[in-house]
Amino acid sequence: MKRVYLIGQGGHSKVIKDIIEAQNVYKIAGYLDDKFSSLKEEHGSIFAPLSYVKELQSHDAFFIVSIGDNRVRKKIVERIALPVEKYAVAIHPSAVISPSAQIGHGTAIMAKAVLNASTIIEDHVIVNTASVIEHDSFIEKFSHVSPGAILTGNVTCREGVHIGAGSSVIPNIVIGQWSVVGAGASVIRDVEQEDTVVGVPAKSIKGRVGK
Ligand SMILES: CC(C)(COP(=O)(O)OP(=O)(O)OC[C@H]1O[C@@H](n2cnc3c(N)ncnc32)[C@H](O)[C@@H]1OP(=O)(O)O)[C@@H](O)C(=O)NCCC(=O)NCCS
Incomplete structure (x- = not known):
């Protein structure tokens, strides 16, 4: 071994x-x-x-x-x-992965995660427990999709994005690099880079005091 x-x-x-x-x-x-x-x-x-x-x-x-x-x-x-x-690729045997999905080096796919057709997951990404990444989505390096998050079809996460637990992102959305989507958010518009969005529908909290 x-x-x-x-x-x-x-x-x-x-x-x-x-x-x-x-x-x-x-x-x-x-x-x-x-x-x-x-x-x-x-x-x-x-x-x-x-x-x-x-x-x-x-x-x-x-x-x-x-x-x-x-x-x-x-x-x-x-x-x-x-x-x-x-770099090893860690894939839990209970993950469901399309034969057409691509997974990069150093990436971890956790239990019960689903990667559907033609998804591309780059290097050093975390696809956390029971998250769903739908067809044609593209997750760039150093991103993290938290437990229970759902990225619907053709979602792009640029480098270093953190998708919070239980959040959802509608189709064709682009999340800018190093942005954060809060737990439970519903993202219906593109997110700029280095932004933090929360809520339903998700809105930026970057402009708030202390942010
Ligand atoms: C979005 C997040 C990163 C913000 O963290 P933060 O910068 O420390 O923000 P704060 O806790 O200071 O909150 C700032 C404001 O946003 C609100 N807020 C924060 N997170 C929120 C969320 N997930 N949903 C709705 N509102 C949220 C707060 O209530 C606060 O509102 P206020 O200004 O009206 O009081 C964090 O709350 C979050 O959701 N992280 C995801 C955690 C996660 O899923 N981890 C998975 C690990 S496996």
């Missing part, structure tokens, strides 16, 4: 661990996180700071950045600068 190191050991990495174990393609070799000051081995697993990433590379070693925050995930990917093929 291929070995995989999880980068980051927080709440999100617990979910990735469960997916990888259910997927039965990779064996978890250990965790890299700067909360470890040096390399140690316990019960056959490696625990080491991120600086060990290069040393741990071998032909059968893969990595996955298991951090939920989109910007932090991007920062780490840039910092460790691994070839993209060294």
Whole structure:
């Protein structure tokens, strides 16, 4: 079996661990996180700071950045600068994935997620539990579609978008890069980049005091 190191050991990495174990393609070799000051081995697993990433590379070693925050995930990917093929793809066996869907490296597809025909999910994306990504939708790198969110047909999420839990987006909408859709929102118009929209129908809160 291929070995995989999880980068980051927080709440999100617990979910990735469960997916990888259910997927039965990779064996978890250990965790890299700067909360470890040096390399140690316990019960056959490696625990080491991120600086060990290069040393741990071998032909059968893969990595996955298991951090939920989109910007932090991007920062780490840039910092460790691994070839993209060294990133594992974590797919829960209960996910329903169209044969015509494309899934990038370092991406995690969680339990009961649905990816319908001709969807494209780029690298280092999180498609969270029971979310639905309908036909022809395009999710750019470092995005996160939260649990129970529904992206209907031909929705585009530019880089780093966070779609909140239980929200929905009507067809043909474009969400600008690094924007956030609040939990439970219903998006019926395009969202500008670096915006935050909430509510039904979703409206920007960027202009509010403190935003
Ligand atoms: C949208 C969101 C990012 C805003 O967070 P924030 O910037 O800290 O905003 P605040 O909590 O200060 O709220 C700002 C205003 O927006 C409102 N608001 C915030 N989130 C909202 C939501 N989801 N729906 C409706 N209104 C919301 C608040 O009531 C507040 O309104 P007010 O100015 O009238 O008091 C956050 O509330 C949210 O929904 N995040 C998604 C979380 C999620 O789904 N995580 C999944 C992890 S797997």
